[in-house]
Amino acid sequence: xxxxxxxxxxxxxxxxxxxxxxxxxxxxxxxxxxxxxxxxxxxxxxxxxxxxxxxxxxxxxxxxxxxxxxxxxxxxxxxxxxxxxxxxxxxxxxxxxxxxxxxxxxxxxxxxxxxxxxxxxxxxxxxxxxxxxxxxxxxxxxxxxxxxxxxxxxxxxxxxxxxxxxxxxxxxxxxxxxxxxxxxxxxxxxxxxxxxxxxxxxx
Amino acid sequence: xxxxxxxxxxxxxxxxxxxxxxxxxxxxxxxxxxxxxxxxxxxxxxxxxxxxxxxxxxxxxxxxxxxxxxxxxxxxxxxxxxxxxxxxxxxxxxxxxxxxxxxxxxxxxxxxxxxxxxxxxxxxxxxxxxxxxxxxxxxxxxxxxxxxxxxxxxxxxxxxxxxxxxxxxxxxxxxxxxxxxxxxxxxxxxxxxxxxxxxxxxxxxxxxxxxxxxxxxxxxxxxxxxxxxxxxxxxxxxxxxxxxxxxxxxxxxxxxxxxxxxxxxxxxxxxxxxxxxxxxxxxxxxxxxxxxxxxxxxxxxxxxxxxxxxxxxxxxxxxxxxxxxxxxxxxxxxxxxxxxxxxxxxxxxxxxxxxxxxxxxxxxxxxxxxxxxxxxxxxxxxxxxxxxxxxxxxxxxxxxxxxxxxxxxxxxxxxxxxxxxxxxxxxxxxxxxxxxxxxxxxxxxxxxxxxxxxxxxxxxxxxxxxxxxxxxxxxxxxxxxx
Numbered sequence: 001x002x003x004x005x006x007x008x009x010x011x012x013x014x015x016x017x018x019x020x021x022x023x024x025x026x027x028x029x030x031x032x033x034x035x036x037x038x039x040x041x042x043x044x045x046x047x048x049x050x051x052x053x054x055x056x057x058x059x060x061x062x063x064x065x066x067x068x069x070x071x072x073x074x075x076x077x078x079x080x081x082x083x084x085x086x087x088x089x090x091x092x093x094x095x096x097x098x099x100x101x102x103x104x105x106x107x108x109x110x111x112x113x114x115x116x117x118x119x120x121x122x123x124x125x126x127x128x129x130x131x132x133x134x135x136x137x138x139x140x141x142x143x144x145x146x147x148x149x150x151x152x153x154x155x156x157x158x159x160x161x162x163x164x165x166x167x168x169x170x171x172x173x174x175x176x177x178x179x180x181x182x183x184x185x186x187x188x189x190x191x192x193x194x195x196x197x198x199x200x201x202x203x
Numbered sequence: 204x205x206x207x208x209x210x211x212x213x214x215x216x217x218x219x220x221x222x223x224x225x226x227x228x229x230x231x232x233x234x235x236x237x238x239x240x241x242x243x244x245x246x247x248x249x250x251x252x253x254x255x256x257x258x259x260x261x262x263x264x265x266x267x268x269x270x271x272x273x274x275x276x277x278x279x280x281x282x283x284x285x286x287x288x289x290x291x292x293x294x295x296x297x298x299x300x301x302x303x304x305x306x307x308x309x310x311x312x313x314x315x316x317x318x319x320x321x322x323x324x325x326x327x328x329x330x331x332x333x334x335x336x337x338x339x340x341x342x343x344x345x346x347x348x349x350x351x352x353x354x355x356x357x358x359x360x361x362x363x364x365x366x367x368x369x370x371x372x373x374x375x376x377x378x379x380x381x382x383x384x385x386x387x388x389x390x391x392x393x394x395x396x397x398x399x400x401x402x403x404x405x406x407x408x409x410x411x412x413x414x415x416x417x418x419x420x421x422x423x424x425x426x427x428x429x430x431x432x433x434x435x436x437x438x439x440x441x442x443x444x445x446x447x448x449x450x451x452x453x454x455x456x457x458x459x460x461x462x463x464x465x466x467x468x469x470x471x472x473x474x475x476x477x478x479x480x481x482x483x484x485x486x487x488x489x490x491x492x493x494x495x496x497x498x499x500x501x502x503x504x505x506x507x508x509x510x511x512x513x514x515x516x517x518x519x520x521x522x523x524x525x526x527x528x529x530x531x532x533x534x535x536x537x538x539x540x541x542x543x544x545x546x547x548x549x550x551x552x553x554x555x556x557x558x559x560x561x562x563x564x565x566x567x568x569x570x571x572x573x574x575x576x577x578x579x580x581x582x583x584x585x586x587x588x589x590x591x592x593x594x595x596x597x598x599x600x601x602x603x604x605x606x607x608x609x610x611x612x613x614x615x616x617x618x619x620x621x622x623x624x625x626x627x628x629x630x631x632x633x634x635x636x637x638x639x640x641x642x643x644x645x646x647x648x649x650x651x652x653x654x655x656x657x658x659x660x661x662x663x664x665x666x667x668x669x670x671x672x673x674x675x676x677x678x679x680x681x682x683x684x685x
Binding site for chain 2: 100101102103104106107122126129135138142145146149152153156157158163164167168170171174175178179182185186189190195198
């Protein structure tokens with residue numbers, strides 16, 4: 001999951017970015033399925049179905065339609081170049097090892113260090129949203145951030161509260177639909193998905 | 204029963220509005236009736252909370268004193284915003300700015316927005332509250348981009364992205380609180396009381412990290428600096444009644460979430476931790492807002508920055524604690540009324556002058572005298588002129604801070620004086636002077652004035668006389684928070 005979000009910073013093709021997101025979501029679904037073997041509940045089953053339906057089917061469908069509709073092959077690009085981006089990602093990953101986050105690692109049910117990976121995913125996803133100049137990068141950054149948080153909850157032993165999964169997945173479904181419409185409107189008005197070109201509100 | 208009714212009214216309104224295919228009048232009737240019944244149900248709920256301390260509907264929804272206060276504000280502002288929407292959209296339809304389809308979309312989204320806000324307040328479950336607050340973002344995004352202009356779409360994108368990130372960070376903070384729960388509690392229904400009950404088991408360092416994430420996350424929605432950047436754009440671009448709802452109700456609801464997590468954090472740590480953070484973000488918000496108010500060129504953005512300033516004052520009040528918390532709660536009420544009044548008035552101004560810059564508006568007193576009077580009442584309240592309520596609450600907040608935070612209190616006092624000067628400069632320029640000859644004199648329909656009169660009456664009455672019931676609610680809420 002961490003590797004996929006790092007790759008999201010580096011890749012250029014929109015379709016590859018969507019595949020990476022699907023891969024990330026598949027990992028979440030897999031974690032939920034593994035958890036359901038230990039504690040099978042009806043709600044957890046619903047959460048798994050919702051995760052697969054929303055993140056692995058609906059999200060790629062909406063994003064692919066967006067790319068096809070506007071004939072977009074490549075992502076807009078980042079504010080920072082590749083070396084600087086990698087440097088910042090390394091710094092963010094190292095930050096998770098900082099003393100202030102030591103207690104956070106102790107929440108892990110399997111191994112303390114496991115929990116730091118989703119935490120690093122959260123930080124790097126946040127950076128993806130900031131670094132991405134394109135609307136699609138920002139959208140995928142937010143979804144990746146959400147995946148990071150969900151995986152953190154799973155590694156912290158909170159998978160038994162399917163309310164988390166169900167609630168957030170339903171929200172994400174509506175969010176994806178809305179953001180796709182809004183991205184289309186941005187394209188219609190600005191001729192690209194480059195959000196750095198939106199400067200009408202700058203005072 | 205009342206709570207079930209309150210929750211079902213927005214759903215019924217949405218379904219009924221969907222059935223309307225031609226006549227705008229039906230949409231308007233549904234909206235006004237929905238606002239009225241929501242207000243009536245809220246009054247019943249508040250009455251019950253005053254007498255029984257608590258009001259529940261199944262284990263999913265409950266209202267305490269703090270929730271009742273925020274619910275009351277939401278229903279009152281919601282009711283007047285719906286009436287104002289009718290008048291406002293009628294004028295826009297006459298001018299050919301919107302058509303029936305747009306009006307229908309508007310009311311569908313506003314009912315969804317109100318429904319989400321009500322659900323967020325009455326949800327007994329933190330996850331339910333989070334989902335409902337997220338739903339408010341989703342329902343208002345297309346209200347911000349309602350006019351489909353480039354700048355409005357830009358504002359909507361900014362609003363959606365910043366708030367989504369904020370709420371996800373808030374969600375992360377929330378799940379950290381859940382780590383205190385034993386496994387058998389996690390799988391069950393986790394309400395606020397369960398979280399408070401298990402809070403002593405929470406690792407203090409985790410509690411600190413969790414509250415920072417919650418404060419940054421929900422603070423984004425509140426509009427606390429430096430996460431406030433979406434607010435002036437969204438409030439500036441949305442239709443005036445939506446801006447009134449965003450500023451008068453939504454900000455309080457996000458604050459409610461922060462306060463609920465503050466209570467849990469204070470169980471683990473001393474109050475100083477959450478209070479110092481609130482003071483820091485509160486002061487920062489006031490500083491940033493005050494200086495931008497001085498140089499702001501657009502009146503709706505001016506009001507948006509004023510919201511940031513007032514959220515900062517409220518945060519400061521809760522940060523000071525004690526009397527400050529009591530004053531902050533009352534400040535919420537006065538600010539919501541005054542800000543919705545100002546946004547309604549700004550809607551009338553925009554409809555009349557068709558311009559958004561303060562320097563383009565001259566001679567309001569001659570062009571639309573009734574709106575101007577209400578605008579002035581709102582202005583005097585917002586800048587804290589006596590005898591209006593905000594003067595009293597700001598005074599109480601500063602008094603409560605003077606003993607432990609003398610320097611901060613003095614700095615805030617100076618900033619409040621600066622706000623007064625900055626706001627006055629803009630207001631005088633708009634109200635007086637020679638109006639443009641091309642502007643037609645007179646007001647619009649009575650529906651664009653009645654909500655202003657209604658909110659002004661509430662504001663004046665509450666400024667002069669604080670009902671004992673309101674005092675009871677505020678005192679109980681303060682007990683809960685502190």
